[in-house]
Amino acid sequence: MKFGVVGVIAFFIDWGILNALVWGLHMHNVLAGTISFTISLVFNYLASMKYVFKHREDMARWMEILIFVVASVIGLFINDLILWISTYGMNRDAYVSQSAQYVLRTNAGKLVATAVVMVWNFVIRKWLLDDTHTNAMNRLKGESNRLTQEELDSKWEGSFSHRLGLWSLAHTPNGWK
Template identity: 25%
Template sequence: MSKTGVHRRPTLAQRLRGVSGEVVQFAIVGLIGIAVNFGVSNAVLHITHWPAVRSSVVGTLVAIVVNYVGYRYWVYRDSDAASRRREITLFLVFSGIGLLIENGTLWFTTYTLGMTSTLAYNGAKVAGTGIATLFRFFSYRTWVFKTIPELPEPATVVEQAERILAGERVEYTTS
């Protein structure tokens, strides 16, 4: 807050500094989720011999659960948890869209391009996961895990007096 009592928007550099820590945490949770996703998907594919996309969907679903726990309790722990039902609903909707992006890429590679090797399977999962991750990051931070707005610190008596002398409106708070 400036001396005139007007809230100024953070500069681009300040916003990028704030996002960089979030990006690192998001990436760590995401890497754990990717390891779970690929581990479970490949295990299901090679143990059960289910079709590629079905095996991948199982891995993606398990990773979604792991990621929710990481995002909710670490990356976005300071977000508004007042409406947990809304948060979970939106998380599942955007995760479902991410699942379709990721597994749609695998489906296209497998059934349209006819590439069925383990290398093609994992390559398609990497491409689909990358695209879906970008989508998830922006949708989670924009709509799912909204941060609690910071309340301005109450003005000191001196600041309130300066505002009165400058002819500004002063809001009084009780502490």
């Protein structure tokens, strides 16, 4: 739920800036999309790390930031590719002006890009950043038909996410927290 609320706010920031740049300043949609995506990304990072994902004790902050940035750069590439495709090869339409058609197709592309990037962000962040072990342990306390605590601990210890977190702690530069 929190991921969705943060995402909706970030979308409106992204969408509003995109349209202001494309419609108001007649900027190329990919450049405008890159700028709007980057601004909404700053909000998304701050809000996600404060309200959505809990810091994992088994992962260094620098690794959390690195994962977020790398995942976001990939998301930006997906966003820009879809925006570019949305207006590629535009033909003049007798019923709609070129400018209006460009904005309309940019907005349609933005909706598609938002959906695709939202799924990408959720999956990668849930896999690598969320404290799924603690969440699973809390659920386990109330359920007897699930994995035992030992089975859950064993599964967590062998997970890529946990091993990456431990590696990041072991390789944190001196003086960093």
